[in-house]
Amino acid sequence: MTLHTKKELAALSNAPIASEVVENDGMKTVKFAETKPLPSYLVAFAVGSFEFVNAGSVGKKNTQVRIVVPHGRTVEAQYAVESTSTILGLLEKYFGIPYPYEKLDEVAIPLAGYAMEHPGLVTFGAQIILSKPEQDTLERKRSYASVAAHELAHMWFGDLVTAAWWDDIWLNEGFASWMANKIVNQYHPEWRMNISELNATEGAMGTDGMVSARKVRQPIGSNDDIANAFDGITYNKGSALLNMFENYMGLEHFQEGIRRYLTQYAWKNATSTEFLAALGGANQSIATAFSSFLDQAGVPLLSVQMDCSGGRAQLALSQERFLPMGSKGSADQSWQIPVCIRYSAGNSTPRECALLTGKSGKIPLPDVAGCSGWLVANAGAAGYYRVLYRGDLLSRILKGKAEVLDLPEKVAVIGNIAANV
Numbered sequence: 001m002t003l004h005t006k007k008e009l010a011a012l013s014n015a016p017i018a019s020e021v022v023e024n025d026g027m028k029t030v031k032f033a034e035t036k037p038l039p040s041y042l043v044a045f046a047v048g049s050f051e052f053v054n055a056g057s058v059g060k061k062n063t064q065v066r067i068v069v070p071h072g073r074t075v076e077a078q079y080a081v082e083s084t085s086t087i088l089g090l091l092e093k094y095f096g097i098p099y100p101y102e103k104l105d106e107v108a109i110p111l112a113g114y115a116m117e118h119p120g121l122v123t124f125g126a127q128i129i130l131s132k133p134e135q136d137t138l139e140r141k142r143s144y145a146s147v148a149a150h151e152l153a154h155m156w157f158g159d160l161v162t163a164a165w166w167d168d169i170w171l172n173e174g175f176a177s178w179m180a181n182k183i184v185n186q187y188h189p190e191w192r193m194n195i196s197e198l199n200a201t202e203g204a205m206g207t208d209g210m211v212s213a214r215k216v217r218q219p220i221g222s223n224d225d226i227a228n229a230f231d232g233i234t235y236n237k238g239s240a241l242l243n244m245f246e247n248y249m250g251l252e253h254f255q256e257g258i259r260r261y262l263t264q265y266a267w268k269n270a271t272s273t274e275f276l277a278a279l280g281g282a283n284q285s286i287a288t289a290f291s292s293f294l295d296q297a298g299v300p301l302l303s304v305q306m307d308c309s310g311g312r313a314q315l316a317l318s319q320e321r322f323l324p325m326g327s328k329g330s331a332d333q334s335w336q337i338p339v340c341i342r343y344s345a346g347n348s349t350p351r352e353c354a355l356l357t358g359k360s361g362k363i364p365l366p367d368v369a370g371c372s373g374w375l376v377a378n379a380g381a382a383g384y385y386r387v388l389y390r391g392d393l394l395s396r397i398l399k400g401k402a403e404v405l406d407l408p409e410k411v412a413v414i415g416n417i418a419a420n421v
Helices: 074-095 138-153 170-187 193-208 223-228 232-249 251-264 272-280 285-294 393-398 407-420
Strands: 002-006 010-013 017-022 027-032 045-048 050-058 063-070 104-109 121-125 161-163 268-270 300-307 314-321 337-343 351-356 360-364 386-389
Touching: 002 010, 002 045, 010 027, 010 050, 045 121, 050 074, 063 074, 074 104, 074 138, 074 170, 074 251, 121 138, 138 170, 161 170, 170 193, 170 232, 170 272, 193 232, 193 407, 232 251, 232 285, 232 337, 251 272, 272 285, 300 337, 300 393, 314 337, 351 360, 386 393, 386 407, 393 407
Parallel strands: 063 104, 104 121, 161 268, 300 386
Antiparallel strands: 002 027, 010 045, 017 027, 050 063, 300 314, 314 360, 337 351
């Protein structure tokens, strides 16, 4: 990349400046180093009367971080300076791969209500990244931290490894949304971003309950289909599916799969099929189950009922597609659902997980004597499914047992009641 511009203006691009030559006519020529491999939609440059605020260096390569602001607005970058290096460091630690690029400039741009993950030159709408300290609010700080974590997660998911085509854009956006909630939860657990994430999941299920809902992996036949793919199904359902399978597989196994994928496809393109193969490793049932959610629209409705026949407690499960009242759609649909439950067993609350591969199945509850205890059928509210509690299971949760549920589980129970009504 080479830019020819007025000599008094600053010029930036994805890579560092290689040379800068001032001409006799008041102009200058700025040549940038060759970029690492990247798709053309991530090429970026910025020219303007900028000022640079040093946000320190971070990571294994001591990458310099700068907040680039319009002239006279350096004081408004205070929170971005305080938080950006920490967020980038947490991302690098999770991925186990150093930040892949030579520099990180975050540029405030006017008249934009969005941000974009250009490698080395991430752009933010000015109101997202800048605020006068005396006027700043907690909500604005939360917003910046979340957007920054989302865009910087793209440095690995989307930039280092890029989706092969737009039908897999959930690999970029669903993953970055999921990662942003994880990182901000680590950075400020008191902000409870997991509840914001759960609210987004509820919104996705509301859309996905309609028969008009599209698939996550929707075929792309035109440019308009690309625009349609940037919606709550891609961002929020994609994020929710990652959350569900992380909960089912376990944090460490899931993280190992993420790192395996990024290492295998670094500086290349990849598909959902390749991602799922890397995620599951030797356990390819993960790929099959995950694909059942990617390749069909809709939300499962999981009906649960205690079965104490034969002198042992089991949870009987059945599934169909959730449909709102009055819908003329068919409920005859099934998924391979990772079901995780939590229940009372004396003084403990064990957790059991199982993969429901058919229309119905049972989960043994080995520590339960009798069928009088409480049970929540979506442990941690990590599952992307609606629950219909049969018999008196719901009343056991609501009558004096709410204190045993964690906050996400309480939100999910209320969401299920609202949806089923």
